[in-house]
Amino acid sequence: MAQIPTGSLGDSEFDRDTAVTRREPGVYDVDLSAGWTIFNALNGGYLLAIMGRALSDALPHPDPFTVSAHYFSPSRPGPAVVRTETVRSGRTLSSGQASLLQYDEEGREVERIRVLASYGDLDALSDDVRTTAKPPAIPPREHCLGASDGPPPKMAAGNAITDRLDLKLDPATVGWAVGAPSGKGEMRAWFGLSDGRDADPLSLLLTVDALPPTSFELGLEGWTPTVELTTHIRCRPAPGPVRVSIVTRNLAGGFLEEDAEVWDSADRLVAQSRQLARAPRP
């Protein structure tokens, strides 16, 4: 029987809104919550967490190690289904596939996202760490800026997800909110969930896609739709807020990459992700 990683945390908005109900083996009914919209579409990281939870139940291993998601069309609040397939079950890793489907006006299934993932058990990994990566250079949390700190007005406008997240942005990466983007493709923040739920591997799938896009700091407004997002979960996060750094180095031909790192309160690199996204038109 699969363990469902629920974090430390009992009843939380995130756990309620990413709940999956097994209809039959490998098939899960879900209700996509309007609480996680951004630009009126559901946040891609929220959707990924739902698919990750379904795979945690379907696969013999509990934790996402690497999750590759290709996004086909925007998802809307309301009913959806996650169809999973177990592709192989190994001793330390198992792999599976999941599709998130919604329904068109005739009730036909429309595939929104497809995921390939390999799962393992983070608690079974050795404690050996050899890293040259450094935590993001971000000021202490109390010196960073949240949605309640006056401007940035754009952070809140029409984005229900703002209320769900306890996001404190590095002042060096909020120029976009007052009409003065830095021109650097960087975004850094302290990330938590508003109701205090701690991070776990599933919430990290949300975290890597939850900051404002780096394109804002490049002076580009509007939606940056994800084409593909791959996330590696490298370590079970310690309790407390995490730090997130997102960097874009190459905007070319109308596409850009976003590389995210997530660090926990114990200074461990707990997640790395990269996405390919369409750049907003300048």
Added chain:
Amino acid sequence: MAQIPTGSLGDSEFDRDTAVTRREPGVYDVDLSAGWTIFNALNGGYLLAIMGRALSDALPHPDPFTVSAHYFSPSRPGPAVVRTETVRSGRTLSSGQASLLQYDEEGREVERIRVLASYGDLDALSDDVRTTAKPPAIPPREHCLGASDGPPPKMAAGNAITDRLDLKLDPATVGWAVGAPSGKGEMRAWFGLSDGRDADPLSLLLTVDALPPTSFELGLEGWTPTVELTTHIRCRPAPGPVRVSIVTRNLAGGFLEEDAEVWDSADRLVAQSRQLARAPRP
């Protein structure tokens, strides 16, 4: 009808050895060549190029934009089949899935690799480039070291792929070959194909996984099996050898990431990739 990107190049070892024969729509017979083995298993980038070629034929767009591959078991030289599925066809992007299968002793199909990919047309992209990425700091090609430059003996030992590649390693990243690894997770090289075939989007799928593993420079010997490898092709490469830089920053819990960049002779960042791999045991 799909265009098959064949590069500039007519008949080459790479094109012959990655040829796919359409058995029926979406299903391709292939013959995996023993010429691309490393540690007696077939190189993951070579296999990815074969799957990429099948998808180029099956999908309405010719060029891989982002390809996510999950590796299940080592592939052996000999017959195999690639089964593809077209998942969606959009105006500028189409997406599909491919599985590489071989046969067990009873003739049953065994899935080796599964890929999710989104394809487009690189020639249709704008020339707009805003990049802060810099080409790798690598000496001129004539100051770099190939398999014929005496040691490193390990580069050639039992690895047929060595003959297929025109690989010239940065002297700063070959310490492993003489028993003096630098301790840094870096590998840099000039990359070409031995028969002079120029780079194209399909050969870039090979290039990102063709250098010795960064773990060698971390002092770890042995195979570093790929769990997952995602590659973004960002630009059609100009003729001439390309430069490749691979960096590992975080080796933890027995896994490591390898981030690769490929730059062409026109100083364009033509490919980015990241893989999650199992680290050799120390």
